[in-house]
Amino acid sequence: MEIEIAFSPCPNDTFIFDALVHQKIDTSGLEFKPVLMDVQGLNESAILEKYPVTKISYGVYPRLLNKYVILDSGSALGSGVGPLLISSDKMKNIAPEETSVAIPGIDTTAHVLFSSAFPEVKKKVFFRYDDIESFVIANKGMGVIIHENRFTYVEKGLHKICDLGEVWEEKTGMPIPLGGIVASRKLDKEIARRIETLIAESIAFARGNYPELSDFVIANAQEMNETVMRNHIDLYVNDYSMSLNESGRKAIGIFLEHCDIEKQSTFTDYFL
Numbered sequence: 001m002e003i004e005i006a007f008s009p010c011p012n013d014t015f016i017f018d019a020l021v022h023q024k025i026d027t028s029g030l031e032f033k034p035v036l037m038d039v040q041g042l043n044e045s046a047i048l049e050k051y052p053v054t055k056i057s058y059g060v061y062p063r064l065l066n067k068y069v070i071l072d073s074g075s076a077l078g079s080g081v082g083p084l085l086i087s088s089d090k091m092k093n094i095a096p097e098e099t100s101v102a103i104p105g106i107d108t109t110a111h112v113l114f115s116s117a118f119p120e121v122k123k124k125v126f127f128r129y130d131d132i133e134s135f136v137i138a139n140k141g142m143g144v145i146i147h148e149n150r151f152t153y154v155e156k157g158l159h160k161i162c163d164l165g166e167v168w169e170e171k172t173g174m175p176i177p178l179g180g181i182v183a184s185r186k187l188d189k190e191i192a193r194r195i196e197t198l199i200a201e202s203i204a205f206a207r208g209n210y211p212e213l214s215d216f217v218i219a220n221a222q223e224m225n226e227t228v229m230r231n232h233i234d235l236y237v238n239d240y241s242m243s244l245n246e247s248g249r250k251a252i253g254i255f256l257e258h259c260d261i262e263k264q265s266t267f268t269d270y271f272l
Contacts, residue, residue: 006035006054009220011229012236018216020202040105052184058177060107062259073200074181077240082165082176083110090159096120100141104129113164174251
């Protein structure tokens with residue numbers, strides 16, 4: 001049985017899924033066809049329910065409640081992993097009526113966290129995450145950066161104005177739910193549970209061979225240097241990626257409440 005699985009080309013995702021999609025582990029008769037795209041593309045595809053298993057931003061999940069269920073493995077949660085608000089001027093303050101802020105996708109967790117921290121800012125523009133540094137360098141406004149840009153903005157002369165993850169953690173005392181793996185509610189539950197287990201096994205395989213970086217990770221790293229690749233993996237692949245456990249599920253539940261979901265069911269109904 002072949003199953004399409006969509007995720008980003010970022011090192012944390014390719015690190016997680018390499019063993020799964022290349023059958024470096026026993027996949028129990030399942031074959032996985034990878035589909036790689038940026039975070040907003042993943043979110044838009046999930047809204048259309050294009051793929052049976054996909055990575056998403058938790059910021060888009062309120063639009064997916066009736067379509068997808070969250071898997072226990074493969075998520076990106078943690079402390080100190082949140083989006084950063086940056087500027088070309090380290091002393092610059094936000095002028096709510098004037099400042100333009102570039103955000104990596106309207107349905108992203110980064111957008112939810114920024115809007116929570118700065119609800120008065122209305123001039124938002126949305127770009128691919130890897131175009132935001134250029135927007136800021138061109139002095140067009142501030143930007144919210146994610147992924148590897150957390151590790152590159154300083155060398156480009158840019159300055160952190162606010163760590164949006166710190167704001168979240170101080171407010172909630174919980175880890176930051178960035179992205180997760182979801183399975184279509186149309187997919188057989190037994191198959192979904194096998195996939196959930198296989199993702200955890202794929203992560204365990206990758207961690208067992210780390211610090212080796214597979215060809216799959218390197219080929220999709222978009223000319224990223226090795227240090228940035230490793231920083232990316234070290235930051236975003238952790239014990240929550242193996243299993244959300246109670247604390248991860250609680251953090252996601254609080255985040256979804258923060259997204260103003262009308263509770264039509266208990267939060268446990270959101271998980272497989």
